[in-house]
Amino acid sequence: MxxxxxxxxxxxxxxxxxxxxxxxxxxxxxxxxxxxxxxxxxxxxxxxxxxxxxxxxxxxxxxxxxxxxxxxxxxxxxxxxxxxxxxxxYNIEIEETEQTDEEKANADIKESMYLVSEFAKNYFHNTLLHSEEGKAIGLSYFKERGFTNETIQKFGLGYSPEAWDAFTKEALGKGYKLEFLESTGLTIPKEDKPFDRFKGRVMFPIHSMSGRVLGFGGRILTNDKKAAKYLNSPESEIYHKTKVLYGIYQAKQAIAKLNNCYLVEGYTDVIQFHQAGIENVVASSGTALTPDQIRLINRLTKNITVLFDGDAAGLRASIRGIDLILEEGMNVKVCAFPDGEDPDSFAKKTSYDDLIAYLENNAKDFIQFKASLLIKEAQNDPIKKADLIRDMVQSISKIPDRIQREIYIQECSRIMDISEQVLMSTLAQLVQKDIAEIGKKQKQEQKAFEIVKNETSIQTEKLDILYQLERKIIEILLLYGDMTEMFQDVLLKTNSEGKIEQIVEKKEYKVYQRIYLSLQEDEVELANPLFRALFNDLITYYLQNENSGIENYLKQLPEAFAQEVTDILMEDERLNLHNWDGQNIFVKQKKETISQYTSEIIISMREYLINKLILDLVNEFSDKLEEEQEELKVMINDYNKLKVNLTATIGRIRSTYI
The missing domain is CATH 3.90.580.10 (Zinc finger, CHC2-type domain)
Incomplete structure (x- = not known):
């Protein structure tokens, strides 16, 4: 670590x-x-x-x-x-904490494998660009595919020489250990002489999302029928083919920004799309799509558009992955290219604008796509049509969201001309074994919805007020918590005549101390779980880091608090976007009156809580006996007096919140 x-x-x-x-x-x-x-x-x-x-x-x-x-x-x-x-x-040397011997060994092994893989990528790339063999064979192949020098550089494409041990000999000569060359699969062990796995192939490095080289795909360029056309690195400590997607490193920013990911099958499909100007594309690299690969995309977007070759057999084989995508709760569309075309060939000969237009116009909802693909086979055969409908409902059953499932059932009903009731019945059988249990679950959900709805309508206004007050407290702690301010304390004392009078005392406090002591005095903790956790974290920070300001806290801001904290801190900064000062509109800074501002927020919270107590007592009143009602009257009267005293301390009558 x-x-x-x-x-x-x-x-x-x-x-x-x-x-x-x-x-x-x-x-x-x-x-x-x-x-x-x-x-x-x-x-x-x-x-x-x-x-x-x-x-x-x-x-x-x-x-x-x-x-x-x-x-x-x-x-x-x-x-x-x-x-x-x-x-x-920033050229900072990384220190590692103490680890067990086993942890150190495992970390060293993985790091060594990463280093070997990075060396291999650079070796293959340099061989492609600078050796006579690489330029004549590998570079010529890539140029024939239409790849530019910029594209070759972007994806780190390379070439492994035809010689049996050219790479292995070079790596060993540079000091890399044979055990790591073998564990990454770059070198195949042999008793008398180890040899290169990828000899005579053009090379496609496979990166992690963060850009580390995990493995390679190599394409043979000869007509050797005994050799596989494509060869991938074997499974290793750093490469698990079911958990990686080719091109994810180069595509991640575009996927997140455009909120959509195109999924293709091969390396050259990805590369050709990038070169055409469409960068939000990844490939499953010839393997069947897996849940881990889908979840990798899910970190970036909820939307996947699967691109298929025009080949009918390929469509049938690839369509199985759609159910997996739906099962992960993602939105999926499907787009097929014309017969004889694949993403690589189509992108190569199509302009950017035409390619975008084709994808937008031909991307279909998975229900429409399945229907258009399989309806031809069913034609007038009722049995085949029934199987097709069952297949479509099977896909719908994979969708976790109930609302989406129902919408797709309606769409399926419309396309296949069959009643929604029949489809819903079939869906219910697929989603749950016991239809009665589904009915019970639906009733419970409906009942829960009604309860929440009723409670929400009653409590929303109250919660909004308390939420705003608690958020103001967090705001003050973040913006002014470490400032020292003069605060007024209003004390009630009995004078020489036996009358109670208010005595005003002034005392310096750190703002965070004032807030903390005030809430402790009232035995109050914040109701909102996020604000409560953030409040405790900030108070702990100030207590342990006196006079250090909030800057160090922000540098290591806990992830759970990041969005709320930056929302609060940058609200004032957002005014700069509008250049109010340039329009001669000057906003008074809270910092100028921070003690008063803090006091008003604390008193407002006290008022709110007192009003809530009064309301609770009033609601209890009718259920109490006459003697108990008299006690409640006294309590309510005392709380009202306390509220009057609170408002007097800030010199004005405040509005009632409840």
Missing amino acids: ISKNTIDTVYETARVEEVIGDFVQLKRAGTNFKGLSPFSDERSPSFMVSPVKQIWKDFSSGKGGNVVAFLMEHEHFTYPEAIRYLAKK
Whole structure:
């Protein structure tokens, strides 16, 4: 594991504006930077970066956080991958924490395999571009496919020489160990002499989502009928073919931004689409589509468009993957190319605009596609038509969302001219074994819905008020928590004449201390679970990091709090987008009256809670005996007096919340 010292150094060194500037064109806006959202298409900039706070906020998508959060969102790195990326960018040496011997050995093995794979990619690529054999055979092949030098560079395409051990000999000469050449599958062991697995093939490196080389696909260029046309790296510690997608590293940003992923079958399909200008495309690399591959896409988008060859047999074979996609809760469309065409050949000879138009006009809903594909076989045969309908309902049954299932049932009913009732009955049998249990479940869901609906209509206004008050408390802690302010305490004392009078005392507090002590005094904790957790986290931070400000907290902002925190912190910054000052509109800063602002929020929360107590007592009143009712009257009267005293402390009568 990466040591805490390294992580702290990374957060201290990395500058959010510099890192994001590598991916987004930023322009200065006052003390901040702004730019177009990298997560959505927009014409007016709503993406803001705060160098002072070291956070960013995308108002179009609602995403936000610190520098690591950006890399995890934009580049889809894991947390350790983001830390390693930043360490490499800022030349920070990575320290590893103490591990068991077994953990160290496993980590060393995997890292060594990654290093060998990276060396192999560079070796094959350089051989393709700079050796006579590579240029004459490999480069010529890629040029015949229409690939440009830029495309070859982008995908790291290469060539493995025809000699039996050219790569192995080169790797061993560079100091790479034979055991790792063999464990990655690059070298095949043999007692007398190990040899290259991919000799005489053009090479396609297969990357992880973060860009590490996992394995290779190699295509033979000779007419040797005994050799496989395509050869992939074997399964290893770093390469699991059912868990990777070819092109995911190059496509991830386009997939996330366009909110759609085109799924094809082969390496050249992906590459040709990229070269045609369509980058949100990946391939299953000739393997049957798996749930792990689908979940990989699901990290980027909920929408998949499966692209099939015009070949009928290929369509029938590939259509099985649709049910898996539906089962993962994703939206799927299908687009087939004309007979004799595949994504590679079609993209090669079609302009960008025509290709986009074809995909948009011919992408069908999976129900329509299945019907159009299989109805020809059924024709006037009732048995085959029944089997087709059953097959379509089988696909619908895989969809987790009930509303979507019902919509697709309606569509299937319309297309196949069969009653919805029959289809629903068939669907019920497929989704659940016991129809009675389904009916019970539906009733429970309906009943639960009615209860929630009724409760919501009663409580929404109340919850909204409490939500806003609690959010204001979090806002104050984030913006001004470490500031020292003069606060007024109103004390009730008995004077010499025996009368109770208010005594005003002034005392300095840290803002976070004032809020914490006030809520402790009232024995109140925040009702909203997120705000409660965030409140506790912030108070703990301030107690442990006195006089250090909020900046260090933001640098290592917990992921669970990132969106809410950046929403709050960047709300004021968003005003800069509108240039109010330039229009002679000047907004009063809360910082100028922070003690009063804090006091008013605390008192408002007290008022709200007192009003709630009063209302609860009033609701209990009719159910109580006469003696108990008198007690309730006294309690209600006392709470009303307390409320009057509260409003007097801030010099004005506040509105009633309940």
